[in-house]
Ligand SMILES: Nc1ncnc2c1ncn2[C@@H]1O[C@H](COP(=O)(O)OP(=O)(O)OP(=O)(O)O)[C@@H](O)[C@H]1O
C-alpha cells in the first residue's frame with residue numbers, strides 16, 4: 001500500500017516483448033526484472049510435447065530454438081481484435097483458444113511480478129497502441145476489451161488503459177529540465193506509434209495531461225514486418241522466390257509469403273500445402289531451389305529462418321556492417337553455398353517503402369499538432385534502433401535533436417507513472 005492507494009502495476013504487453021513497472025512503497029519507480037535479470041520478457045509461450053509443460057519468455061524461445069518438440073506462440077498481441085481470438089489451436093496434445101493463451105501469459109507475468117515484490121497485485125495500467133487495428137474502430141475497441149478480459153481472468157480487479165506513446169513520453173519527462181515539444185517515436189515489433197507532446201517537468205505531477213498531448217498517430221508496421229521483408233529479400237530467393245522458371249514464368253509466390261509471416265508459417269506445413277509445394281517442381285528450372293524449399297517445409301524451418309534474419313537485422317543495425325544469416329540447417333550437401341547476408345544498403349532498399357510509410361506517419365503527427373517542427377525526437381521501442389529508420393527520420397526532421405531513450409522498459413515505467 002502507498003498511503004491508502006494500492007500499488008499499480010504498469011504493464012507493457014508488447015508484440016515481441018513485455019515489461020512491467022511500479023512505484024514502490026518508498027515512492028521510487030521500479031522496473032520489474034521479468035526474465036532473469038532482464039526487464040523485458042519475450043511475449044512467447046512454448047507448449048512442450050516432451051515434458052507436457054508450458055514455458056514462458058526466453059525459456060520458451062530457447063526450448064523452441066533448441067528443437068524441443070512442441071508449439072511456440074508469439075505475436076499474440078497482433079491477434080487482438082480479430083475473430084481468431086476465439087478460435088482453438090493445437091498446442092501439444094490439447095487444443096486451446098488463443099484468448100486463453102493470452103490469459104496464461106498474463107497470469108505468468110502477474111505471478112513473476114508478485115514474486116518479485118512479495119505481495120499480491122490487483123491494480124494494473126495496461127498500455128495500448130494508438131491503433132490495435134488500423135482503420136477499424138470496432139475491432140480496435142474489441143481488442144482493448146479482449147485485453148481487459150484477459151487481465152481480469154488473470155486476477156487483476158482494477159484495470160485502466162494508457163496509450164503506449166504517452167507512457168513513453170511521461171518516462172522521458174523525468175529526464176528534462178525545461179519545457180520541450182517532443183515527438184515520441186515508439187517503434188516496436190508490431191506497431192509504430194507517434195505522439196507530439198508538450199513536456200514540462202513542472203507539470204509532471206498533474207493528473208490530467210490531455211491538454212499537453214497535441215497529436216497522436218500510429219501505423220501497424222514494426223520489427224516483425226521488417227523481418228518478413230528481409231526474409232523475403234535475402235533468404236527466400238535461395239528457396240526459389242522470384243525464380244524465373246519454366247517458360248520464363250516466375251514461380252508462384254504464395255508459399256514464400258506464408259513462410260515469412262510469423263502467424264501463417266504453420267499453414268505452410270499442412271498436408272495440403274506440402275502437396276501443393278511439391279507439385280510446383282514443374283515450374284522450376286533450378287531443381288536445387290525446389291529441393292531446398294521442400295526441405296525447409298518438411299523440416300519446418302520457417303520460424304528458425306525468420307529468427308536468424310531478425311538476429312542478422314539487429315547485428316547489421318548495431319554495427320552498420322554486413323551480417324551473415326546463419327542458414328546451415330538448410331544445407332543438404334556439405335559444399336552447398338548458402339550465402340545470405342544483410343547489408344546496410346540491402347536493408348535500406350528492402351525496407352524503403354515500409355520506412356517511408358512509418359516516417360510519413362511521424363510527419364503526419366507533427367502536422368496534426370499544427371507544428372512545422374519539434375525540438376526533440378525521442379526514440380523508444382526495440383526497432384527505434386534500426387539504423388536506416390533513424391537515418392530517414394533525421395533527414396526528414398533536420399531541425400530536431402534525436403534522443404535515444406530506454407528502448408525496452410520505458411513504456412512500462414511511464415505506465416507506472418500514469
Ligand atoms: N538493435 C536493434 N535494431 C533493430 N531492431 C531491433 C533491435 N533490437 C530489437 N529490435 C527489434 O525490436 C522489436 C521489438 O521491440 P519492442 O520490444 O519494443 O516491441 P514490442 O513492444 O513487443 O512491440 P509493440 O510495441 O509493437 O507491441 C523486434 O522486432 C526486434 O527485432
Ligand SMILES: [Mg+2]
Nearest residue numbers: 014188381411
Ligand atoms: Mg512496445
